[in-house]
Structures are given as structure tokens and as C-alpha cells.
Amino acid sequence: MPNQPATSAPNNAVIEFRGVSLRYDNGHAGLDQATFAIERSDFVFMIGSTGSGKSTVMRLLIKELEPQDGVIRVAGRDLSSISRKQVPFYRRNIGVVFQDFKLLPNRTVYDNVAYALQVTGHSRREIREKVPDVLRLTGLSTKLHNYPDQLSGGEQQRVSIARAFVNHPPLLLADEPTGNLDPETSIDIMRLLYRINRTGTTVLVATHDHAMVDKMRRRVLELSQGRIVRDEATGLYQRDESTREFVSRLRTGDDRPDGI
Amino acid sequence: MKPNVKANFNFAFFLRESMRAMRRNAAPSFAALATVTVTLIVVGVFIPIVQATRGAADSVxxxxxxxxxxxxxxxxxxxARILAELKALPNVQKVVFESKAQALAAAKKQDPAAYALLSSNPLPDTFHIYPTNANDALPIRQAILGVGNKSDxxxxxxxxxxxxxxxxxxTQKLLTVTRFVTITAALLAALLTIASVLLIGNTIRLSLFARRREIEVMKLVGATDWFIRWPFVIEGTIVGALGAVGAIVVLGVTKLALxxxxASNWTLIAAPRTISFISLVLVLVLSGVCVSALGSGMSLRRFLRV
Structure with missing residues (x-):
């Protein structure tokens, strides 16, 4: 499955946009007839300058906005068929990461991650099992009892990724996850997202960092003024590349092993 | 991607959440608490005053x-014939007959010295007519005198x-004055109620506004509206109850001390019938809790629309 080209077999797509348009009240076109599909366990970048519609795609996917035209399917389900009451349950299947982290400032790292499980009605025992696991995965085991304002930007972003991933959602959306971070920290975050992708989770990352995207050689959707202007699902990269190889390419742009 | 767990009501969790929120947002919580307390003190003072005023007006x-x-x-x-005729008039609540002898006895009791000098009874048989409503007194008088009020x-x-x-x-003056007093008291009570609800609602809204980001995050991780709302409602209940207790303590001390x-020295104050302190306590606690719990729950609506 994972080696199928992205353009075929829409039934297998996790995300499918067909002729989706959205115009904001101020007349600005958020999206204009966008059509694309993203395969299961794919890692896709969405690039474009500010106002090109990247965030609109994200907000449509978590049903924060409704399109005026077109059909959006997530895992085969038409989003317009989800009622307002069902939205919270739908969102539990999607992890979301934002540029500004959106952590709860009055909770510790542990509680921030645990909150996503409390919301879904997990028992305390499950929470005690799952939270340390995901914090280990994201390298935050030593920061358990810190509050968000005691952490660096990269650490805060890793907390927000931990929170997004603790439910093991089939889909992870990241809207400018490295927008506030320095290049080295950005690589850490990308590596973490890639590691999550390797567990089978479909990852969609919006960014305006062309350089980083070029180095990573993943599938790239480019948006400009609400239109898809480029969709490169080329076979330039190996799908089953190890995280280590992935990172080394990020650092250097070639295949030299990295020195961590 | 089907809805998995139903909206779960875990009271202990919600209680912990609201306690945490109050501890962490001490300043807005205290502002809400103070607002509730002050408002309820004013209400608690005002209810007996309105009642005393209306009681005085009614007794007059x-x-x-x-x-x-x-x-x-x-x-x-x-x-007997007159009594029957008077009783048959509309809007008459009751008619009390006082014979010449009874009238004299009553008058003698009031002023024995003056009436001791009289040889005969100058007082007529008297009918006291009490109208069902004080406003009917003048129409009744007209009815008895006859419309034309002819001199013969x-x-x-x-x-x-x-x-x-x-x-x-x-009678006319009395009626006008008491009506004015009653209407004024009712108007003031209505204004005070509106002001209290607005004041408490606004304070709650302010403290919610300070936490709108938090609510946004909760929505993003898939919390249902009620899952977000319950801690706020519980917090509102606690703040309302504490505010009511504060107001009651202040009112109780004032009542006992002042x-x-x-009242024991000067009977006039105790005269009008007012609400008992126990019912006042119940009214204050109930209204404090209801207004702030409902206020929190409903003000949240605005912020839940993400």
C-alpha cells in the first residue's frame, strides 16, 4: 500500500479534497477549487506564502471552517455529514500541532498531555501508562512537572506534538510547526514528526520553509492564492528511509551521515 | 472514525478541574466572588425594605x-334592611354594623370625661363598609349617595x-401616595434585579474572556461542549454559594448588632411584616448559586463557537 502513487485510488486516501472553495467574509479567497488526495501513512508538505491557503486547509480539516463549495473526505467520510455535536468526537481522530503550540499555561507538561486523554474518557490507569510513553518518545521525560513557560520553544512544540499523538490518531496535522523555532530545533521537530509518520500515521505539514522542504524530498503541495499550483508526488525519495538518514539529509542536503 | 466514548460525566474530575481553575485564576475568581457578595448584600437589605414599605402602604x-x-x-x-342593601353593593368586602349603644360605649372608652357629661346618646347607628380594594371606596360612596346626589x-x-x-x-390623597410608593418600590426592585444579573454576568464573562485560549485548546483536542462547561458551572456554583455565605454573614451581623x-427599643421598626431571616438566607443562597452557575454556563456559549 504505501508505495502506491498518490494520484490513484482515492478510496485509500486519508484526505481527499475535491473542488473545495472557501471565500472569507472580507472577500479574500481562502481556497479556490482545490483538489488533491493524500494517501495513508504518507508524509506530505504543504508550502506557500502567508495567505496562500495552508491554514485554511488545516482549519477545514478540523472542521473549524466549512467550505462553500466542494467535498472534503477524511478516511472516506464526507466532512459535511458530521454534525456540530459530533465534531469533538471527530477531532479526537486527528492530532493537531500549531506554530504557537497552544498549550494550557496552567498545567504541567504531564497534565497537558493527559488532558487529551481525559477528554476522551480514558481511565487514570491508562493515562498513567500512555503519557510517560509518549513523553519518552518526544524526549520530555525529564520535564514532566514543568510548566510550559519554563520550557524552550522546541520543548513546548514537542509537548504539543506529544499531546497530538498520545491518542495515536491516524492523521496528524502540523500548521507551521517550526515557524517559531531556530533551524537546528526545527530539524529536531521534523525528525520527531517523521518518526511519528513511520508508525503509520499520515502526517501533513504546512510550512513556508522552502529550503527545508527541498532537502527533505517528500511529496509537496504548493498553494498560491488558494490554488494548488504544484503537486509533486515524485519518487525522488525512498519511502522507507530510516529516521537517521532522513535527518542527515535535512542537515546537509546530501546523504552524509549526521554526527549526533 | 466513529464517535467512541460518550460524553462522560466524571464529577470528581470536574470538581478538581474547577478547583484548579479557581486557584490558578485567583484574581478573576475573587472579583466574581466580591461582586456576588456585594450584590447579594444590597439585595438582602433591599428585600425587607421593599416589603416594609409595601406593608406600611397596605396597612394604611x-x-x-x-x-x-x-x-x-x-x-x-x-x-337590617340597610345592612343587606349595603352588603349587596359591588366591591364590598364586609360591612360591620355598630349600633348607637356600641358607638357610645366605644367613644366613652376613648374619652370617658367628655361623654360622662352627656345625658343622651348623640351618636347614630353606623355601618362601616370595608371595600375589597381601597380604590373602590369612592365608587361605593357614590353608589350609596346616588348618582345625582340630589339635595332632598x-x-x-x-x-x-x-x-x-x-x-x-x-382618601384620594392616601390612595395616590400609597400607589406611588408601591409602584416605586416595585420599579426599584426590578431595576436592582436587572443590575445584579448584568453585574454578575459581566464579571463572569470577564473571567471567561481571560481563559478563552484555554477553551480553544480544549475544543481542539476534542472536548465536548459539556465537558468544557461543567467545570465552569461548578465553579460558578461554588463562587455563588461562597458569595451568598459572605453576604449572609454581613447581613446577619448587621441585623444582630444594629x-x-x-427594634426592641422602638417598636415602629418591628411593626411592618417582613421576610424572616431564614427565608432571606434561602433566597440569597439560591439566587446567588443560580445566577452565577447559569451565568457561567451561558456566557460560555459565546466562546464555545469555534
């Missing part, structure tokens, strides 16, 4: 009566009626 109005005097020649049979007296309700007491001006000694 209850004393409004029409007195009908029978002619000298009236026999007990005539009196034949238009009167009964030929054996001599006169009807003439307090038209006094009002009770005054």
Missing part, C-alpha cells in the same frame, strides 16, 4: 373605609340613610 390602605350613618328614626328592622336625599340607596362620611379628599437592639 386597609384602614380605608366608608361610614354610613342611619337616620335617628331608624328601627332595628330598618338597620331621595336618590340615596335607602331613605333611612342620613349621611355618608365625607373623606373624599383624604437592627435587633433598635
Amino acid at each position: 390602605r386597609a384602614r380605608v373605609e366608608v361610614e354610613v350613618y342611619a337616620k335617628e328614626r331608624a328601627t332595628p328592622a330598618d338597620d 336625599g331621595h336618590a340615596k340607596l335607602d331613605r333611612d340613610i342620613a349621611t355618608v362620611s365625607n373623606h373624599t379628599d383624604d 437592627l435587633d437592639p433598635l
Whole structure:
């Protein structure tokens, strides 16, 4: 499955946009007839300058906005068929990461991650099992009892990724996850997202960092003024590349092993 | 991607959440608490005052009566006839008959010295008419006197009626004043209620506004509206209850220290019938809790629309 080209077999797509348009009240076109599909366990970048519609795609996917035209399917389900009451349950299947982290400032790292499980009605025992696991995965085991304002930007972003991933959602959306971070920290975050992708989770990352995207050689959707202007699902990269190889390419742009 | 767990109501969790919120947002919580306390103190003072005012007005109005005097020649049979006729008039609550002898006895009791000098009884048989509503006193008087109010007296309700007491001006003034007092008190009470609800609602809204980011995050991780709302409602209940307790303590101390000694020295204060302290406590606690719990729950609606 994972080696199928992205353009075929829409039934297998996790995300499918067909002729989706959205115009904001101020007349600005958020999206204009966008059509694309993203395969299961794919890692896709969405690039474009500010106002090109990247965030609109994200907000449509978590049903924060409704399109005026077109059909959006997530895992085969038409989003317009989800009622307002069902939205919270739908969102539990999607992890979301934002540029500004959106952590709860009055909770510790542990509680921030645990909150996503409390919301879904997990028992305390499950929470005690799952939270340390995901914090280990994201390298935050030593920061358990810190509050968000005691952490660096990269650490805060890793907390927000931990929170997004603790439910093991089939889909992870990241809207400018490295927008506030320095290049080295950005690589850490990308590596973490890639590691999550390797567990089978479909990852969609919006960014305006062309350089980083070029180095990573993943599938790239480019948006400009609400239109898809480029969709490169080329076979330039190996799908089953190890995280280590992935990172080394990020650092250097070639295949030299990295020195961590 | 089907809805998995149903909206789960875990009271212990919600209680912990609201406690945490209050601890972490001490300043807005305290502001809400203080607002509730002050508002309830004002309400708690105002309820008895409105009641006392209305009670005073009502007791004055209850004393409004029409007195009908029978002619000298009236026999007990005539009196009985007049009594029946008066009772048959519309809007008459009751008619009390006072015979010449009874009237004299009552008058003697009031001023024994003056009446001891009299050789005969100058007082007529009297009918005291109490209208169902004080406003009806004047129409009743008109009905007895007859519309034309002719000087020969034949238009009167009964030929054996001599006169009807003439307090038209006094009655009119009394009615106007008491009506004004009652309406003013009701208006003030309504204004105060509106002001309290707005004030408490606004304070709650302010503290919610400070936490709108938090609510946004909760929505993003898939919390249902009620999952977000319950801690706020519980917090509102606690703040409302604490505010009510504060107001009651202040009111209780004031009552014990100031009002009770005054009332025992000066009967006038105790005279009008007002709400008992226990019912006042119940009213304050209930309204405090309801207004702030409902206020929190409903103000949240605005922020839940993400």
C-alpha cells in the first residue's frame, strides 16, 4: 500500500479534497477549487506564502471552517455529514500541532498531555501508562512537572506534538510547526514528526520553509492564492528511509551521515 | 472514525478541574466572588425594605373605609334592611354594623370625661363598609349617595340613610401616595434585579474572556461542549454559594448588632411584616448559586463557537 502513487485510488486516501472553495467574509479567497488526495501513512508538505491557503486547509480539516463549495473526505467520510455535536468526537481522530503550540499555561507538561486523554474518557490507569510513553518518545521525560513557560520553544512544540499523538490518531496535522523555532530545533521537530509518520500515521505539514522542504524530498503541495499550483508526488525519495538518514539529509542536503 | 466514548460525566474530575481553575485564576475568581457578595448584600437589605414599605402602604390602605350613618328614626328592622342593601353593593368586602349603644360605649372608652357629661346618646347607628380594594371606596360612596346626589336625599340607596362620611379628599390623597410608593418600590426592585444579573454576568464573562485560549485548546483536542462547561458551572456554583455565605454573614451581623437592639427599643421598626431571616438566607443562597452557575454556563456559549 504505501508505495502506491498518490494520484490513484482515492478510496485509500486519508484526505481527499475535491473542488473545495472557501471565500472569507472580507472577500479574500481562502481556497479556490482545490483538489488533491493524500494517501495513508504518507508524509506530505504543504508550502506557500502567508495567505496562500495552508491554514485554511488545516482549519477545514478540523472542521473549524466549512467550505462553500466542494467535498472534503477524511478516511472516506464526507466532512459535511458530521454534525456540530459530533465534531469533538471527530477531532479526537486527528492530532493537531500549531506554530504557537497552544498549550494550557496552567498545567504541567504531564497534565497537558493527559488532558487529551481525559477528554476522551480514558481511565487514570491508562493515562498513567500512555503519557510517560509518549513523553519518552518526544524526549520530555525529564520535564514532566514543568510548566510550559519554563520550557524552550522546541520543548513546548514537542509537548504539543506529544499531546497530538498520545491518542495515536491516524492523521496528524502540523500548521507551521517550526515557524517559531531556530533551524537546528526545527530539524529536531521534523525528525520527531517523521518518526511519528513511520508508525503509520499520515502526517501533513504546512510550512513556508522552502529550503527545508527541498532537502527533505517528500511529496509537496504548493498553494498560491488558494490554488494548488504544484503537486509533486515524485519518487525522488525512498519511502522507507530510516529516521537517521532522513535527518542527515535535512542537515546537509546530501546523504552524509549526521554526527549526533 | 466513529464517535467512541460518550460524553462522560466524571464529577470528581470536574470538581478538581474547577478547583484548579479557581486557584490558578485567583484574581478573576475573587472579583466574581466580591461582586456576588456585594450584590447579594444590597439585595438582602433591599428585600425587607421593599416589603416594609409595601406593608406600611397596605396597612394604611386597609384602614380605608366608608361610614354610613342611619337616620335617628331608624328601627332595628330598618338597620337590617340597610345592612343587606349595603352588603349587596359591588366591591364590598364586609360591612360591620355598630349600633348607637356600641358607638357610645366605644367613644366613652376613648374619652370617658367628655361623654360622662352627656345625658343622651348623640351618636347614630353606623355601618362601616370595608371595600375589597381601597380604590373602590369612592365608587361605593357614590353608589350609596346616588348618582345625582340630589339635595332632598331621595336618590340615596335607602331613605333611612342620613349621611355618608365625607373623606373624599383624604382618601384620594392616601390612595395616590400609597400607589406611588408601591409602584416605586416595585420599579426599584426590578431595576436592582436587572443590575445584579448584568453585574454578575459581566464579571463572569470577564473571567471567561481571560481563559478563552484555554477553551480553544480544549475544543481542539476534542472536548465536548459539556465537558468544557461543567467545570465552569461548578465553579460558578461554588463562587455563588461562597458569595451568598459572605453576604449572609454581613447581613446577619448587621441585623444582630444594629437592627435587633433598635427594634426592641422602638417598636415602629418591628411593626411592618417582613421576610424572616431564614427565608432571606434561602433566597440569597439560591439566587446567588443560580445566577452565577447559569451565568457561567451561558456566557460560555459565546466562546464555545469555534
